[in-house]
Amino acid sequence: MSESFLVTGIVLVAAAYLVIRAVRQARATKEGCGCGSDSCPAESETKARRS
Amino acid sequence: MLVGNPNAGKSTLFNQMTGLRVKTANFPGTTLDVRAGSIELNGERRDLIDMPGLYSLTAVASEERIAMEAILGETPGRPKPAAIILIVDATNLVRNLFLASQVLELRIPTVVSLNMTDLARKSGIRIDAEALSHHLGCPVIPTAAKSGRGVHELVEVCERLVREGTVPAGVKLFSGRTDVSQAVRYDWAEMVAESCLFEPERKPGRRTERVDAILTHPVWGVGAFIAVLFAVFYLIFSFATIPMDLIDGFFGALGDTVAAALPEGLLSNLLVDGVIAGVGSVLVFLPQICILFFCISILEDTGYLARAACVMDRWLRKVGLPGKAFVPMLSAHACAIPAIMSARVIEDRNDRLAAIMVLPLLTCSARLPVYAMVTTLLFPTSNFNRALVTLGAYGLGLTAALAMAFVFRKTLLRGKTSPLVLELPSYKMPSLKTAFLAAYDRGKTFTKKAGTVILAISIVLWWLMTFPRMDAAPPAVEASESVAAQYPALSDSADPEMAAAQEALSHSFAGRLGHVIEPALEPLGFDWKIGVGIVASFAAREVVVSALSVIYGVSEEDEGAALVDRLTDAKRADGSPAFGTATAFSFLVFFVLAMQCLPTQAVTRRETGSWKWAAFQLGYMTCLAYTAALITYQALTALGVGS
Numbered sequence: 001m002s003e004s005f006l007v008t009g010i011v012l013v014a015a016a017y018l019v020i021r022a023v024r025q026a027r028a029t030k031e032g033c034g035c036g037s038d039s040c041p042a043e044s045e046t047k048a049r050r051s
Numbered sequence: 052m053l054v055g056n057p058n059a060g061k062s063t064l065f066n067q068m069t070g071l072r073v074k075t076a077n078f079p080g081t082t083l084d085v086r087a088g089s090i091e092l093n094g095e096r097r098d099l100i101d102m103p104g105l106y107s108l109t110a111v112a113s114e115e116r117i118a119m120e121a122i123l124g125e126t127p128g129r130p131k132p133a134a135i136i137l138i139v140d141a142t143n144l145v146r147n148l149f150l151a152s153q154v155l156e157l158r159i160p161t162v163v164s165l166n167m168t169d170l171a172r173k174s175g176i177r178i179d180a181e182a183l184s185h186h187l188g189c190p191v192i193p194t195a196a197k198s199g200r201g202v203h204e205l206v207e208v209c210e211r212l213v214r215e216g217t218v219p220a221g222v223k224l225f226s227g228r229t230d231v232s233q234a235v236r237y238d239w240a241e242m243v244a245e246s247c248l249f250e251p252e253r254k255p256g257r258r259t260e261r262v263d264a265i266l267t268h269p270v271w272g273v274g275a276f277i278a279v280l281f282a283v284f285y286l287i288f289s290f291a292t293i294p295m296d297l298i299d300g301f302f303g304a305l306g307d308t309v310a311a312a313l314p315e316g317l318l319s320n321l322l323v324d325g326v327i328a329g330v331g332s333v334l335v336f337l338p339q340i341c342i343l344f345f346c347i348s349i350l351e352d353t354g355y356l357a358r359a360a361c362v363m364d365r366w367l368r369k370v371g372l373p374g375k376a377f378v379p380m381l382s383a384h385a386c387a388i389p390a391i392m393s394a395r396v397i398e399d400r401n402d403r404l405a406a407i408m409v410l411p412l413l414t415c416s417a418r419l420p421v422y423a424m425v426t427t428l429l430f431p432t433s434n435f436n437r438a439l440v441t442l443g444a445y446g447l448g449l450t451a452a453l454a455m456a457f458v459f460r461k462t463l464l465r466g467k468t469s470p471l472v473l474e475l476p477s478y479k480m481p482s483l484k485t486a487f488l489a490a491y492d493r494g495k496t497f498t499k500k501a502g503t504v505i506l507a508i509s510i511v512l513w514w515l516m517t518f519p520r521m522d523a524a525p526p527a528v529e530a531s532e533s534v535a536a537q538y539p540a541l542s543d544s545a546d547p548e549m550a551a552a553q554e555a556l557s558h559s560f561a562g563r564l565g566h567v568i569e570p571a572l573e574p575l576g577f578d579w580k581i582g583v584g585i586v587a588s589f590a591a592r593e594v595v596v597s598a599l600s601v602i603y604g605v606s607e608e609d610e611g612a613a614l615v616d617r618l619t620d621a622k623r624a625d626g627s628p629a630f631g632t633a634t635a636f637s638f639l640v641f642f643v644l645a646m647q648c649l650p651t652q653a654v655t656r657r658e659t660g661s662w663k664w665a666a667f668q669l670g671y672m673t674c675l676a677y678t679a680a681l682i683t684y685q686a687l688t689a690l691g692v693g694s
Contacts, residue, residue, distance in 0.1 A: 007317045014510035018590075021504065025650060 054122060054154060055138030056147050057104025058476050060166045062086075064138060064196035065101040068206065092210045100132070106146075107233075108153040122157065134160040134212045136205065141171035141178055141193070142477060144248055148240035149233075151187060155219045160212035161189045164205055169195040170479065175251035182247040188220030197482060259478060263358065267475075272362035279355070280445060283346045284438035287339050288426075292434075294338040299613050302331030321513055324604040329509025332600035332614040333501045333593055336420035340497050341490040343419060347384070348489035352481035356381065361475070370453045371460030373397050376406040380452070383413040385493070387651045391658050401464040405456050407658055408464075408668055411651050412452040414445045416493065417592040418642060424596055425639045427615050428630055440639070447643050451675065501597075504590065509597050512587055515561040516602060521554070561602070575641065575677070576634035576684040578623050585641075592647045633687035637680040645676035 053061045065071070069088030086101040102118040117126075124131025137154050139147040155161060165180055184191040190208050194201030211217075265271045306327045313319040350356050360377045367376055375397050383390035390410045397403040414422075422441050430436035460466070556562050564586065565579030572582045580602045588595035596614065603617040621629035630638075646652070646669045656665040 003316055003318050007321050010321065011510055011514040014507040017507045018504070018511065021507075022649075026653060 052100045052102065052122065052132035052134070053136050053138060054102050054118070054150075055104065055164075055166075056106060056140060056143075056150055059104065059138045059140040059147065060196045061101055061104065061138050064136070064164060064166065064194070064202070064205075065099065067196055067199050067202045069099055090206065092206070092213050097133070097213070100129075105150055107150055122154070122159075132159060134162070134209055136164050136209065137161055138164045138166050141165050141168045142174060142176060144178065145237070145240045145244045148243055149236050152236045152239055155187060155189065158218045160215075160217055161219045162205065162208045162212055163187060163189060163191040164196075164201070165191050165193045166196055168193045169198065169200070170477070177249040179247045179249075183243065186243045186247065262478070263475065266355065266358040267361040269362070269365060272358070276359050276362055277442070277446075279350065279359075281438055281442050283343070283350075284441045284445075285434060286346060287342045288423075288434040288437045288441075290342055291338040295335050298335050298337065299331070302327055302334070303613065306331070317517070320517065321510065325509050325513030325601055326506065328600045328604040328614075329512070329597035330501050330506050333420060333505050333597045334498065335614070336423050336593075336596070337494055337497055337501075339419055339423055340416055341494040343416065344385070344493040345486045345490040348486040349481040352479060352485060354476045354478045357475050366453060367456075370457035371466075372406060372409075372453075372456045373399070373402045376402070379406055379410055380413060383410045383415060386415050386417070387411040387413070387648065388654045391651065391654050394658065399466060401460075401466040404659060404664065405459045405464045407655060408459055408664070408671075409452040409456045411646055411648065411655075411668065411672065412448050412455065412644060414448045414643065415592075415648075416497075417648070418444075420593045420596050421642045422639065424599075424615065424618075425635050425642075428618055428635050429632065431615070431619075444639060444643050447640065451644055451679075455671070455675070500591070500593075505594060505597050508587060508590055508594050509601050512561065512583075512598055512601050515564075516556060516559050516583075518559060521558050574685070575680045576631070576637045576688070578629055580621075580629065581634075581638065585645075585647075588647050590649060592642065595642070595647075632692050633684050636687060636692075637684035640683045641676045641680035643676075644672060644679055646672040 053065055055061050065086065065088060068090050071088045088099045088101070089096045090099045091097075100121065102121060105118050108119055108122070120126045121129060122132065122135070135154060135157075137151055139151060151163065163183070165178060165183065168178070171178065178193075180191045180193050190212075192201050192205045192208055194205055196202065266275050306323045309327065310319060310323050313322070360381070363377050363380070364374045367374060367380075376394070378396060379390040379394045381390075382393055387410050390413075391407050394403050394406045394410065397406055422444050423437075426437040426440045429440060557566070561583045562579070565583040568582045568586070569579040572579075572585070577585070581599070583602055584595045584598040587598040599618065600614045603614070603621055618630045619628075623629050628634075652665045652669060655668055656662050659665070
């Protein structure tokens with residue numbers, strides 16, 4: 001039973017991560033590009049600003 | 052603020068001064084946007100702004116306009132610069148002095164960084180920095196941004212300029228005149244260069260010209276380009292084998308250890324078949340990604356890619372794309388997202404839309420693991436053949452992009468195109484440090500993606516492949532009989548446990564979805580398991596590798612076996628190989644041409660301002676991929692190539 005709970009928990013966390021990431025990416029697309037690529041001009045400026 | 056001609060080394064100097072690592076290349080126009088970092092001046096953090104390259108302050112291109120507005124303090128939210136670092140390429144003094152003559156009239160504290168002095172010295176060029184400083188009326192510091200020489204002195208002078216606010220004396224020759232013509236400015240630049248520049252007598256650039264005559268030749272240039280690409284792919288497959296085997300062995304051993312340590316059950320299955328198989332199967336391709344970007348960095352640094360741009364420009368114009376589309380097309384080979392964004396440099400709307408529509412057809416780095424997986428399936432031992440097929444896949448992507456651009460320009464997006472005006476940079480010795488950093492950065496991004504998105508997708512996919520569980524798990528013998536009844540071809544070979552696994556998989560959510568879409572994919576040679584992999588890969592292309600690994604990990608018996616071995620051994624319901632030669636080629640063609648990338652869709656929507664174009668891009672690419680894969684599979688099957 002506890003194994004089932006653990007597995008369900010892991011799967012739910014993974015699914016939640018994917019949903020949150022998709023939402024954050026959609027928001028980031030409005031400002032920078034959100035792709036995380038170092039070759040991306042908007043992304044590197046965002047990183048540079050953060051640093 | 053860093054200001055200078057394109058390819059004068061602004062971004063390299065920016066990286067040296069800020070400690071950041073923005074992209075640099077021996078290629079004019081690498082910086083297309085304003086970048087900001089910070090440095091400490093007089094104990095205070097100040098913004099350091101890296102501008103796109105400018106030839107003059109009478110700019111016409113959009114990236115030049117961005118730079119001009121920022122220099123003049125006309126960019127909203129960005130004040131006029133406290134000081135300008137004017138970067139002058141010591142190997143091309145006259146042309147760089149033209150821009151200098153305009154910047155010095157702005158009455159902003161300015162220091163000249165006389166850059167690339169190391170290269171100039173190697174060519175026998177000497178520049179009297181003091182005499183130059185006298186002519187320009189501002190400090191001149193000799194620098195070599197690549198090695199960091201002179202950067203410390205440059206920062207010290209900047210501190211003094213910001214503290215004292217000393218503006219340059221201006222060009223004496225022009226004082227009081229507002230209408231100085233280009234010819235007068237060039238005369239002045241030549242006069243200054245004559246008095247400060249000592250160049251050895253030489254036959255001007257004969258060796259460079261001879262090499263350029265081949266590399267930019269309409270026929271030989273294309274041949275050289277293909278040869279260079281083939282060499283890169285051959286290197287990738289040759290050098291990546293050992294580290295790939297090591298990574299593969301590590302994940303295989305890890306899977307065995309976890310399977311042995313945990314009691315058999317859901318958790319063990321999740322960790323071995325979901326997490327380790329999913330992430331491991333993608334991380335195996337890390338060495339190939341690193342080697343590819345190492346090679347691209349070397350090619351950029353040497354100045355070869357600018358020659359390739361000249362060769363490509365002829366083809367771009369023939370299909371109606373503007374010459375400026377080459378820069379986005381080049382960056383699309385890393386990732387379509389920054390490529391689509393950099394299409395902003397194309398002024399005309401129809402030109403830009405045509406470029407954006409075709410950019411995702413060019414092979415991005417996410418496709419490389421898919422190509423590597425399929426080519427290894429086809430030719431497990433021949434690096435030559437694998438390199439050849441990969442070259443063919445890159446060529447197919449490029450050809451499709453040019454063909455679709457031609458179609459769009461003749462139908463939806465008509466208009467005239469403008470040629471590319473590009474100054475060929477001088478050949479340089481590539482920097483190994485830059486190449487290693489490029490490989491490291493790309494490897495880090497790839498590993499991060501494998502450890503986050505791909506890990507999460509693998510877990511969710513494993514769940515979809517495992518649930519809902521059958522009410523009462525069928526006894527192995529019953530399941531075997533059921534499978535044998537449905538699929539007579541398997542009746543001899545299927546062992547009872549494997550049959551039970553197949554039955555459970557068909558019953559799962561993913562299995563049901565796979566069976567729903569199977570009829571549409573069957574003509575392409577794909578069974579329902581490949582279909583599930585294709586659906587999962589809409590999140591990101593490389594997910595198909597981990598998805599197939601999870602799917603075949605759950606359904607096949609040989610736990611811990613490498614993905615390619617699993618795919619080679621995998622059988623369909625009728626007993627034929629799941630990944631025969633025709634299917635493998637069809638799968639490859641599909642992934643060369645299909646969109647399969649949601650983030651790219653989001654960026655297309657943003658850059659075009661409408662979901663209509665994003666939907667159109669997804670629609671036409673999916674149709675193109677489907678049709679091409681269908682033709683490939685049916686033609687190969689008709690020719691008797693194994694399905």
